[in-house]
Amino acid sequence: MTDPLPPPSDRQKTFSMERTEATRITLIGMVLDAVLGITKVITGLLFHSQALIVDGIHSFTDVASDLVVVAVMRVSRQEPDQEHPYGHQRIETLGTMVLGSLLIAVGAALAWDNTLRLLNPDVARIPEWPILVAALVSVLSKEWIYRYTRRVGLAIRSDLIVANAWHSRTDAFSSVVVLVSTVGAMMGYLWLDILAAIAISLLIIHIGWKFTWDSVKELVDTGLSPEDTERLRNTAMGIEGVRDVHELRSRRMGQDILLDIHLVVRPEISVSEGHQIGMQVATAMRATMDNILDINFHVDAENDDDQSPTSEKLPDRGQIRQALQEVMPGELPPNSRLRLHYLKNRVHMELFLEPAPHQEQQDTRELARQMESHAWFGSLRIWYSHP
DSSP: OBOOOOOHHHHHHHHHHHHHHHHHHHHHHHHHHHHHHHHHHHHHHHTTOHHHHHHHHHHHHHHHHHHHHHHHHHHHTSOOOSSOTTOSHHHHHHHHHHHHHHHHHHHHHHHHHHHHHHHOGGGOOOOOTHHHHHHHHHHHHHHHHHHHHHHHHHHTTOHHHHHHHHHHHHHHHHHHHHHHHHHHHHHTOHHHHHHHHHHHHHHHHHHHHHHHHHHHHHHTTOOOOHHHHHHHHHHHHTSTTOOEEEEEEEEEETTEEEEEEEEEOOTTSOHHHHHHHHHHHHHHHHHHOTTEEEEEEEEESSOTTTSOOOOTTSOOHHHHHHHHHHHSSSOOOTTOEEEEEEETTEEEEEEEEOOOTTOOOOOHHHHHHHHTTSTTEEEEEEEEOOO
């Protein structure tokens, strides 16, 4: 049984709004990255700063990542369809992984370039003061776009947008390195700014690795943390009628959570009561964690973890009625009702009869004794209703 999702129209409106916000902030960042990239490369060439040239190339990688983000967000925020009934958010996860990999590559390239500069400090030329101006403008503008993009990413619950915001901040870090290296070069300490550049490059690699590894864990359906899983289990156990939770599985899809849960309830309750208990559990879980997209709950009459699950080879209702008919002296009344309980690989039966006037009641113990010839027989109770 599944807890119903929000109406498709509401979900599509949400997807459309999120896609629009993501595209708008990404295009703003892309224009800014292009302008900064051109400015830093030209300034670095004219005023002798290899660091600023590399920083400008880093800005162009931001432009490439922005194009990836725009393309991925348009696809990942589409409405679920027959081929993707849970939606397309995993495409966003894939995009986040690509973006993280790009951060690793850029960080590694910067680290290698600055390591070579550290080993050969004599080849470096002293930069001029316009480098400081270009680097400072880059730091301020990239820090602004980082904060703006991150705020939008958190608002629309998009790991990809948040990752792109951090990519913007790595550009600001690179520009800080340029500031430090320029001041250090002007004071005669070329090795200091190069060492700082390597440290920032390693930080860029670390950020890229975090996003890549988190995406990989999501793509292989890594579940929630033990703490979150236990919190959800306790929530389910707090609902009246739940005897046990013997299986709780989770996986992520973007910022959303998908759950499968098995609820143990009393075996004698009705199907509708079991379903109602499941719906109450789903509501309580959504109140505990508001990013749960889908809850698939299974209602069990016994705990399959403590014993062998009830076999699917047990007789069905028609076969059981036929077995009862064979041991009963007369025909089963057409208005009789049979309630079956499949527990511990046995069938426990409740037979509800409305006997005709002056008809003798059946000897339940004798009927049960005759039914014991069937290996699957558990127990028999007969209920009579009288006008």
